[in-house]
Amino acid sequence: MATMYAIQQQAWGGPDQLRRVELGRPSPLPTEILVRIEAAGVNPVDVFTREGKAYMRALSLPHIPGWDMAGVVEAVGYGVTRFKPGDEVFGMPWFPRAGGAYAEYAVAPSRHFAHKPAELDFVHAAALPLAGLTAWQMLVDVAELRSGMRVLINGGAGGVGHLAIQIAKYLGAHVIATARTEKHEFCRMLGADEVFDYTTTPIQKSVQGVDVVIELVGGETCLAMLPTLRKGGLLISAQAAWVPELQSEAAARGVRATSYLVEPDADGLEALAALVKIGELSPHVQAVFPLDQVASAHALISQRRVTGKLVLAVWGH
Incomplete structure (x- = not known):
């Protein structure tokens, strides 16, 4: 054998x-x-x-x-x-x-x-595959991100985050990312329009009125993202399983929140490959x-x- x-x-x-x-x-x-x-x-x-x-x-x-x-x-x-x-x-x-x-x-x-x-x-x-599909499915399938929308990506320099910046920018969004100061240049190189250091200033004091939050950290950080949303805005969390109060907190603020878990997806993989081919994703x-x-x-x-x-x-x- x-x-x-x-x-x-x-x-x-x-x-x-x-x-x-x-x-x-x-x-x-x-x-x-x-x-x-x-x-x-x-x-x-x-x-x-x-x-x-x-x-x-x-x-x-x-x-x-x-x-x-x-x-x-x-x-x-x-x-x-x-x-x-x-x-x-x-x-x-x-x-x-x-x-x-x-x-x-x-x-x-x-x-x-x-x-x-x-x-x-x-x-x-x-x-x-895993990080790219997570970013693609959250932005395209769940958020239905369109040109002109404002999206906040929490953890912009990480595995999912650095791909989400590129995908969101390709879709025409205004992209805001969080990252440590030493990673700001990296995020801007990927296409982020604004980058904030979450370790120095609470993000809710720097950013308001976004349409979509892509939340990749969880815990108290996840809850701290809710005030950045406009009324009716949507937070999508890959870590919501660890934040049981997320739904009630979102409802109290007049915003929406949902969990998300990536799935195998040949169509999504082919979409990612197409972006790679035209130089929009790396x-x-x-x-x-x-x-x-x-x-x-x-x-x-x-x-x-x-x-x-x-x-x-x-x-x-």
Whole structure:
């Protein structure tokens, strides 16, 4: 039986629960593809999941963590016409079920992937799916962002935030971002019209009357975003699960608030790839780690100071 190397999580807990193992190589079922993974993105949700704080009901132990992946189609299952062996792809399969990205191979439905844009190497393509789809779905599907609207992106230099700035700017919005002062130039380079340091001045004292808030931090910071909205404005939070009073606080202020969780989405991936092709979207990768150094990647991203994304180099590592 053909085998592969993978990082397997064997118990909930610290990085020491991530172990390199040798497993049987999976085979695609009908409608699935087998992908030889070249690179895998690392996201904060990977850390939350490892610690037992995220989507445990969708997972069992042991499992192979990770959802962001880019690689080459090795084989296709019966009925697949979108891809053929040798195609370069990127995707975010199965989320929030186990995606299996921290491995040399993975199988998943073909419609959890899209063709990798030639403008991106595998490392940068692996940085795009989860964060990019989160930004795209929040801005386009939920907020229905249009030209001339004012959007506040809380955490503009992070994985989702730095892509959301670019997407919102492409859509014609006036983009306001929060970031530490040392990251202001980065946010402006991406297209932010205004940037505020949330560590020095309460954002509600600097910004008012926005149409949409993309909230990526959670906790008290999430609640502090509500006063920045115009009446009837909409806050979309990727962290609302940790803020149970969000809905009542929003209603009391005459604004709207909703939670959001990203979903696998081939159409969204293709939209992101189209923006990459025309030069309107570029994922930023702060650092690349060999697969065996996944614990170091988790330690870095858990500090919540990463600019853009972290990526694991998988094949041959």
